[in-house]
Amino acid sequence: MKQIQWFPGHMQKARRQIEEKLPVIDIVYEIRDARIPESSRNPLLMEIVKGKPILVILNKSDLADPMKTKEWIQKYEQSGMHCIELNSLTGNVFSQVNQKTQIILQGLKEKEEKKGMTARPFRAMVIGIPNVGKSQFINNMAGKNKVKTGNLPGVTKTQSFIKTKGDLLLLDNPGVLWPKFEDESIGFHLALLGSIKDDILPLDEVAIFGIRYLLNHYPNRLKERYGIDADIETPILEIFDQIGINRGCRLSGGDIDYDRVINLFLYDIRNSKLGRITIESIEDVSV
Ligand SMILES: Nc1nc2c(ncn2[C@@H]2O[C@H](COP(=O)(O)OP(=O)(O)OP(=O)(O)O)[C@@H](O)[C@H]2O)c(=O)[nH]1
Ligand SMILES: [Mg+2]
Numbered sequence: 296m297k298q299i300q301w302f303p304g305h306m307q308k309a310r311r312q313i314e315e316k317l318p319v320i321d322i323v324y325e326i327r328d329a330r331i332p333e334s335s336r337n338p339l340l341m342e343i344v345k346g347k348p349i350l351v352i353l354n355k356s357d358l359a360d361p362m363k364t365k366e367w368i369q370k371y372e373q374s375g376m377h378c379i380e381l382n383s384l385t386g387n388v389f390s391q392v393n394q395k396t397q398i399i400l401q402g403l404k405e406k407e408e409k410k411g412m413t414a415r416p417f418r419a420m421v422i423g424i425p426n427v428g429k430s431q432f433i434n435n436m437a438g439k440n441k442v443k444t445g446n447l448p449g450v451t452k453t454q455s456f457i458k459t460k461g462d463l464l465l466l467d468n469p470g471v472l473w474p475k476f477e478d479e480s481i482g483f484h485l486a487l488l489g490s491i492k493d494d495i496l497p498l499d500e501v502a503i504f505g506i507r508y509l510l511n512h513y514p515n516r517l518k519e520r521y522g523i524d525a526d527i528e529t530p531i532l533e534i535f536d537q538i539g540i541n542r543g544c545r546l547s548g549g550d551i552d553y554d555r556v557i558n559l560f561l562y563d564i565r566n567s568k569l570g571r572i573t574i575e576s577i578e579d580v581s582v
Contacts, residue, residue, distance in 0.1 A: 305473060306339075306472070306473055309470060309471060309472050309473070310339070310343050310472075312470060313343055313344070313420070313422065313470040313472075314343065316420055316466060316470075317344065317345065317347060317420075319418055320347060320418050320419065320420045320466075321347070321348070321400055321403060321417045321418050321419065322347065322348045322349070322350060322396055322399060322400060322417060322418075322419045322420075323340075323344050323347050323348070323349045323350070323419070323420050323421075323422055324349075324350050324352055324392070324419050324420070324421045324422070324432070325340060325349050325350065325351050325352065325422050325423060326352050326354050326421060326422070326423035326427045326428060326429050326432055326469075327351060327352065327353055327354065327423065327424075327427055328353075328354060328355055328359075328426075328427045328428075328488060328490070329353035329354060329355050329356040329358070329359035329364050329367075329380055329573065330355065330358055330359045330360075330488055330572060330573050330574055330575075331484045331485070331488060331573075331574055331575050332351075332353055332367045332371075332575060333481075333575050333580045334474060334480075334481040334484035334485055334575060335423070335424055335427055335474060335484075335485070335490065336351075336424070336474070337422075337423075337424060337472035337473065337474060337475065338475050338477070339472070339475075340422065340472065343472075344422075348377070348399050348400065349376070349377065350377045350378070350379065350392070350395060350396065350399060351371060351376055351377065351378040351379075352378075352379060352380075352381050352392070352432070353367060353368065353378065353379070353380040353381065354380075354381050354382075354383050354427055354428040354431075354432060355382070355383070355427070355428055356380035356381055356382050356386075357382040357384065357385070357386075357567075357571075358567045358571055358572070359380075359571055359572070359573045360571050360572060360573035361571065363573035363576060363577075364380050364573065366576075366577050367573075367577060368380060370577045377395065377399055379391055379392070379395050381432070383428045383431040383432040383434075383435045384431065384435075386435070388432065388435040388436055389435070389436050389438075389459055389460040389461060389463075392436065392463075393459075393461055393462075393463055396417060396419070396463065400417055416462045416463055416464050417462070417463055417464070418456065418463075418464045418465075418466075419463060419464070419465050419466070420465075420466045420469075420470060421433055421465060421466065421469035421470070422469060422470040422471075422472060423469060423470075423471070423472065424471070424472055424473060424474045424485075424490060425471060425473075425490055426489060426490045427490070429469035429471070430469070433457070433465055433467060433469065436459040436460065436463070436465055437457050437458065437459055437460070437465070437467075438459070438460045455467055455468075474490070483500075483501060483504045484574055484575065486498075486501040487501055487504060487505045487508075487561070487564060487565075487574065488564075488565055488574075489561070489565045498557050498558070498561065499553070499557055501561065502556075502557045502560050502561055503531050505560065505561070505564050506531065506534055506560070507527065507531075508574055509564075509569065509572075510525060510526060510527045510529075511527060512574075513569075513570065513572060514526070516569045516570050516572075517534070517538075517569075519569075519570070520563065520568060520569050521537065521538045521541045521542065522537075522541050523537045523538065523541070525537070535551065535553055535556050535557075536551050538556050538559070538560060539551035539552065539553070539555070539556045542556070542559055544556045544559060
């Protein structure tokens with residue numbers, strides 16, 4: 296995990312692109328993954344957007360633990376941030392986001408009215424790390440598939456405004472920021488949920504991290520999915536063996552195919568086949 300670094304060149308370029316657009320923007324929608332609200336943020340965002348209001352969107356809330364999502368929102372709101380949860384795949388995203396935006400920008404609206412300016416749609420910019428659902432969110436807000444979506448990190452490349460379903464304008468291409476790997480656990484969180492390209496990762500370590508997390512925090516999930524009776528004391532190889540046996544992951548000679556076991560487990564956890572999971576708790580993090 297040590298070789299994954301914060302790329303200064305990449306970061307500078309992303310920062311410049313965001314800064315160029317800021318003068319025409321009223322609000323920033325910072326998309327995060329509700330399953331990892333802290334690991335999926337960029338710690339420089341506040342500094343980069345220089346005082347523009349930020350709405351933190353905990354996206355993919357349909358995959359996250361609903362209780363934990365509520366706790367995160369409460370914590371963020373208590374610390375003075377604006378935060379909502381969203382499901383950009385099927386949710387009525389526009390009305391939720393618009394309602395909150397109107398509240399946040401009420402002061403700006405009144406100020407412009409006092410100056411005698413005519414009412415205008417607010418303009419928003421979507422920012423987030425790879426794979427949090429920025430394009431999916433924009434598509435949902437726009438009501439049409441105007442932006443390409445895909446489940447591989449780094450699909451979006453270029454930027455202009457598009458109309459949403461109501462009185463809001465969005466930059467059609469989001470600002471992509473890289474997360475900061477301040478400690479090893481952030482890398483593991485991102486890898487476990489597929490936000491870092493698989494080819495730069497030790498997938499066996501990522502899977503072991505995920506299995507341990509489940510055994511500690513969601514002890515029944517492995518049993519429900521793979522019929523395994525394991526606890527935190529069970530040797531990890533035994534758990535891999537049992538998953539392999541349960542799911543028929545075998546090499547031609549009959550031995551367990553550990554690569555397949557690992558890939559299957561990672562597919563399952565990334566696609567909520569192991570149930571709704573949040574892998575960061577408010578107690579673990581100081582915000
Ligand atoms: N379950 C669920 N899946 C979502 C949600 N939002 C996005 N996705 C899925 O997450 C994957 C990534 O979504 P994108 O919209 O491509 O993410 P992105 O942030 O634009 O990614 P890059 O362009 O690579 O930076 C896709 O497979 C989406 O279908 C959501 O709210 N819930
Ligand atoms: Mg995208």
